[in-house]
Amino acid sequence: MIETSSLTDITDQVDSNGQNGSWVVDHFSAEGAQLIIDFWPESLLFDNTPDLIRQVGNYMWEDSQKYKFGVTTYWTPNLPHTFATNRGYSINKYIPVVTDVRGSTTSSYILDDGDEGVGFIEDYQQTLTELNQIYLSVLTQWSENLGVQWSAQVVYNVPLDMLASIPYVNAPECEMLGFEHNIDGYRQFSGSANLADKRIISSEAGALTYRAYQQTIPELLWDLKRSIVGSINQYIIHGYPYSGNYGNISWPGVHHISICLLGDGVPKVDVAFYSKSTSYEPVTTQYWPSDLVVTGYTYEYLSPDNFALPEAFVSDRIFAPNRQGFRAMVVRANDSLTVAGVNKLVGYAHDGLPIIFSGGLPSNLSGHNASFSTSAIGLLNAVTSLENVHTVSYENLATTLSSLNISPRTAISTNGTWYTYWREDNETLTDYVFVYNDATGVPMGQGMTTGNISFETTATPFFYDAWTGDVTSIYSYQQSATHTRVTLD
Structure with a gap:
């Protein structure tokens, strides 16, 4: 807390918690995760409770990160150091630009460079993503030490790269409410989870805004089926517990059926869409045309950050052959490039993976890296001469794939x-x-x-x-x- 007249930090002198202030642990540090870990043994995990959890439970779980409400700027003490280390320059000069990027107040600042400072905001959000991954990793390790797993609704309510962070938990979870029953949104969530070999991709199912006690069974089944084709394979029904003796509330064998149909083997997907974003609020449709669905092609989305995963390699012209077995990667003209992502794409192209630049070569860079702009375009231009790399119009992607003898399963x-x-x-x-x-x-x-x-x-x-x-x-x-x-x- 800062004293207004002197700008002196007086936090340690204040007894009150700020009256109606709403406090949350730091989700961008190991220390924040440790605060949660230290709280549980003192308040909940005492005596034989951990043994009971291991007997009947499987997950420690965190709901979607909703601390954004009332927050104008996300910060953590280690952010300046991590930013300088990972981005190569100091954030101090650009703090006014990243302040209140959610538009909670009337004040905002832009720069007079080409993107008005958007690149600095993306660098800030990318750094927050990496710090949040530390938080998730600590809680995942703690859960495993307890003999269970860590499940979390990963960062789709805050300005972070959701796809990059999903691999950092044992069982990533989305939700039907936040994803608005959108198959394309589920495919955004499941791509990196499947590539990271997550056995369970969960969903908080059955929630509808302003529809308490009104959702019908056919509506719920409609939602569940749309989730299935988005590669979601576990459903936690959003509801309310009631006491009493209620009969016929379970479906004998349904758990085993779902594991058989949606858990055996590995999912196979035809096309991977390159997708780099440092904010998923909200999760919106990325590919609007219906041509892929009409002709039977399946697809998922991957962040270039996911290219660091062990299964992200090319063999016999197939990307991730042990996982989804993608037959082509699509990069759109409005996609945002990263240094590591471009280098990986170039490597995949030389390894024989069919790469389709839809609508032309992208020129947007995620983050501020002026020196990389020219070299990135040059690297991508160089691989367009390869027989497996194609630059095509945005329209009729399914026709393009078919003409290249890339067929749907x-x-x-x-x-x-x-x-x-x-x-x-x-x-x-x-x-x-x-x-x-x-x-x-x-x-x-x-x-x-x-x-x-x-x-x-x-x-x-x-x-x-x-x-x-x-x-x-x-x-x-x-x-x-x-x-x-x-x-x-």
Whole structure:
């Protein structure tokens, strides 16, 4: 606390907590995480409580980081040092620019350079991202030492790189409310989680704004199915506990069914979108055209920060062959470049990965690095001469992929809107494909559609009834040397 007239720090002289002030631990330091860790044994984890948690529980958990309300500027004591170390210059001169970047007050400052200071704000947010990762890592290690895991709703309420931070927890969790039931948003969340080999990608499910006691079961199922095709595989229903004897509140076997269909093997995805952002408030759709969905292509998003993960490599023209098995990477003209990201892209291009520059080469840089601007464009220009690198128009991406002989694992032809979600289990030599008919906006009872899907496999097809658990043979299908075509209605 600063005394106004003298600008003297008088925090240690004040007994009051600021009356109506709202206090939160520092989410940008190991010390903040340690404060939580020290609190739990004193207040909750005493006697045999840790043993009981290990017997019946699996996760320590943190809700979405909502400390943004009433906050004008995010700060932590170690920020200036970390900023100077990681960004290569001092933040001190630019503090007015990063102050109140959320627009909570009427005061704001811009610079007279080309981007009006946006690059400095991105450097500030990137540094906060890296500091928050320290906080998450400490809590993850603490949870593992307790014999459980750390689950958290990772940074989509604050100006940080969500995709970069997701790998730092055991079980990342999103939510249907904050993601507004958006399949594209779920795919943004799940891309780095799948690349980081997270077995569980969770969701706080069933929440609706101003709809308490009004959501119907069909609405909830609609939301859950949209999550599934976004690669979410665990659902924590947002509700309220009641005492009393309530019957028929569980679905026998549903947990085992969900683990079987959504947890066995690894997810397989056709296309990776390069995506660098230092703020996900809110999580909005990044790819609006419907051409990829209509033709059956699946896709997820990756931050260039994720390229440092162990599975982020190219083999036989495939990116992350042990994980999603991406067949192409799409970089859009309005994407933001990073030094490490460009160097990785160049390496992937030379390793044979098909890279598509959609709408032209990007020229935006994430952060302030004037000396890198020219060299980045030069590096990308140099790889455009490779036979596996293509610069195309933004429109008709699916047509472009097809013309390059990059096919979807599930080629769809239907009079509706179908999504697929594919998991490959090499241990049992089984592929699981969830097919979802999205009748959003269609009146209840009128969403029936028909069509066919060509699956990239020659294995024997079966129907799996998720309601009963029954497995039945499919008797009518066509097979080629590489594909199996099934009609669905």
